[in-house]
Each structure stands twice: as C-alpha cells, then as structure tokens.
Amino acid sequence: ASANVTINVTQAPLTITAQDKSMVEGASVPALTAAYSGFVNGDTSASLATPVVLGTTATSASVPGSYPITATGATAANYAITHVNGTMTVTAASTGGGGGGGGDDGGCTTREGSSLLWLAALLIALAGARKKVRRPTN
Structure with missing residues (x-):
C-alpha cells in the first residue's frame, strides 16, 4: 500500500558573523571575511543560494575610530540565517x-x-x- 506523507523540515540555524578587522589610517582597507556557525551535513559557504555580502564604511581616508562591518544578503533554503555585524578599528x-x-x-x-x-x-x-652676513669691521 502507498500513502502520501507530508514532512515538515525545520531550517537549521546558521549564523554568519563579519569578522572584526583593524587597519592604520591611510592604509588600504583589508579584505573582509566572515565566520560561519551552524552548517550541517557537510554544507559550506558554497552551499548558500546567495552568498553573504560584506561591507564597511571605513576607507583609506577614515580617521581613527570604529566603523561597522556589515554582513547581509545570504540566503539558503535549508537554513534560518542570522547575520552579525563586525567592527573595523582604524588606528592612528x-x-x-x-x-x-x-x-x-x-x-x-x-x-x-x-x-x-x-x-x-x-x-x-x-x-x-x-x-x-656682514663681516665685522675692526
């Protein structure tokens, strides 16, 4: 006998965190990277339907201070994704x-x-x- 069965699959939680970076004022902005926590069954960042987009408002002209590194846009059908921003620290x-x-x-x-x-x-x-310069007279 056969029967129709409905299976509800709950998305696995996945956290994508923009990794903190630092730079010296006047220097180039370093490459932005992310850390992933929660992949299952051998999945990796390559398994995402849409990859994470990382960005920062810091530039080589930024004055010393803290600037956000944003992590946005990642999607995957099997994951409930939480994006966590990081910090770019610009030092003098x-x-x-x-x-x-x-x-x-x-x-x-x-x-x-x-x-x-x-x-x-x-x-x-x-x-x-x-x-x-005048020479003194005797």
Whole structure:
C-alpha cells in the first residue's frame, strides 16, 4: 500500500558573523571575511543560494575610530540565517620619533594641514638663511 506523507523540515540555524578587522589610517582597507556557525551535513559557504555580502564604511581616508562591518544578503533554503555585524578599528598612523637612517622616514606622516605648516617653517628658515652676513669691521 502507498500513502502520501507530508514532512515538515525545520531550517537549521546558521549564523554568519563579519569578522572584526583593524587597519592604520591611510592604509588600504583589508579584505573582509566572515565566520560561519551552524552548517550541517557537510554544507559550506558554497552551499548558500546567495552568498553573504560584506561591507564597511571605513576607507583609506577614515580617521581613527570604529566603523561597522556589515554582513547581509545570504540566503539558503535549508537554513534560518542570522547575520552579525563586525567592527573595523582604524588606528592612528605612527608619528614615530626616530632620527631616520636605514631608509626609514623617521616616522614622518602627513596630516591635513601639517603640510602647510611644514612649508611655512621651511620658507621662514630659507628666508633667514638668505640674509647677507656682514663681516665685522675692526
């Protein structure tokens, strides 16, 4: 004998977490990655019908601080997906303090406005160096 049977399959929970990253101001944004928790029966991220989309508002021009890394858009018929955002931490560029040498730039960095101050100081120094020196008379 045969019979029709209805089977209700509950979706397995799957959490996709944007992994926290860090970068130094002025540097390129590092590759964004995600961690997956909850795949069953040998499934992997390749099993998703739509892959996760990772993004951040941080850019190479971002000032030091914390920026969101968003995880969105992943879909799969057999999974109830929860997306968890991460954090991009941008740290200040080192100002160094060294005396240079060995190809080192001495830790010098340029910040908005500091180039003009440096140029002004250079021009003042050059103007002072161009003054004629008079030889004292006996």
